[in-house]
Amino acid sequence: MAVSDHVDLPTFMEGVNKRNPHQPEFVQAVQEVAEDIFSFIEDKEEYHAQQILRRIAEPDRVVSFRVCWEDDNGNVRVQRGWRVQNNNAIGPYKGGLRFHPSVNESVLKFLAFEQTFKNALTGLPMGGGKGGSNFNPKGKSVREIMRFCQSFMTELYRHIGADVDVPAGDIGVGAREIGFMFGQYKRITGHFTGVLTGKGLEYGGSLIRPEATGYGAVYFLANMLRERGQDLQGKTVVVSGSGNVATHAAEKVVQLGGKVVTLSDSGGFIHDPDGITLEKIQWVKQHKTHRRGRIEDYVAEYTGATYHEGKTPWGVPCDVALPCATQNELLGEDAKLLVKNGCIAVSEGANMPTDLAGVHVFKAARILYAPGKAANAGGVAVSGLEMSQNSERRAWKESELQQMLLDIMEGIHNSCLTYGRQPDGHIDYVKGANIAGFKKVADAMLAFGVV
Ligand code: NDP
DSSP states (O other): OOOOOOOOHHHHHHHHHHHSTTOHHHHHHHHHHHHHHHHHHTTOHHHHHTTHHHHHTSOSEEEEEEEEEEOTTSOEEEEEEEEEEEEOSSSSEEEEEEEOTTOOHHHHHHHHHHHHHHHHHTTSSOOEEEEEESOOOTTOOHHHHHHHHHHHHHHHGGGOBTTTEEEEOBTTBOHHHHHHHHHHHHHHHOOOOOOSSSOOGGGTOOTTHHHHHHHHHHHHHHHHHHHTTOOSTTOEEEEEOOSHHHHHHHHHHHHTTOEEEEEEETTEEEEOTTOOOHHHHHHHHIIIIISOOOGGGHHHHSTTOEEEETOOGGGSOOSEEEEOSOTTOBOHHHHHHHHHTTOOEEEOSSSSOBOHHHHHHHHHHTOEEEOHHHHTHHHHHHHHHHHHHHHHTOOOOHHHHHHHHHHHHHHHHHHHHHHHBOTTSOBOHHHHHHHHHHHHHHHHHHHHOOO
């Protein structure tokens, strides 16, 4: 008779470490989830016998490919591209494409793993995937970016499809890059299908997709505060990043009565004690996205603000922190400082911005702490709605989509309450999100048998 493989957490993680050498980000993401899942499945023999967590932590496939392109001086450049298809138990693979020099297999595997749980939390039928390249769009001309995107899609197209795998944008991939890639996909296949999301409104894109991640992270924050009888009115908010997620999160905070005092980029952060108003956020959007400028230029534009080179904003006293730049940008020491300075809530716009030590600090301090897989799911949720609109060949109104986004974020919050409420009433949002996301994917996998 077969004996079920009922290992403990350290043994499980030893295996993950051994099978994924030199992939620290992936191991970190699995560890964070496994810590909660092991206690949840302790008395659920079926999940052990079917090795469900072990299977989710092993991507269905990792496609790696060469991307050649010519720069404006006629030099041949060679990049690496990937698509990680982590799990399609509940729907087609879905997740963004990231173009950044720091991209490697470990980073994309961690993002695809996280995406699997996040997509399950939205309640929409989407599996988890992620992809990208170590291509650095900074300093490249528009024509160079176009040639790179076309070359990237010339390989990627054979691995994706509206019912197979639907990529979207992420760091370094915005509407322009999606347009170039969609154009190339259509040119190669001759098919006009919803194979990418984040498209322009003229050719199948959805209203509110650009705003959805940042707005959603703030809606989730508002739900957490409401649970404690509070709101954003008059709260001081520290935001990191100055890209798509950060600027839209900042915008929604201001609209709900909060005061945003920082933004950042990979060079450093700006501190504006007077508050970063909607007009100032508009300037940042223009400056960072359209002029490809640096956040440090803000201080020349707005007096009273200071620039802190090479620093992150976590030492600025605040009520709420919104990390919206990149992974591992908020470390254990930063988390301690935030708590010491009176921060009561953290909502992650970025993916895994807090390292494991930081997560443990927030959990121990019992502040309101929403992990990215719950808080930033609004983006992929509206991507899911874009897929629905493409399938139906129609476009929903902005007011309908705004309401759907609000409902989805509230639904995710409720799922976290269901699985994260502790005996003393405290809500462990990390645990709630991990278990709710896991359970949906795991139960689908159980239905399929051993495949
Ligand atoms: P953008 O490319 O629009 O902006 C990224 C921002 O983060 C920029 O301000 C960038 O600074 C900064 N940044 C990037 N790398 C680093 C680094 N190593 N150190 C410090 N700052 C850095 O990306 P998004 O706003 O779309 O994405 C931000 C985060 O949100 C990512 O973790 C992404 O995975 C996550 N996310 C995004 C979603 C979306 O819909 N866009 C959906 C869900 C999650 P600089 O300009 O100097 O590079």
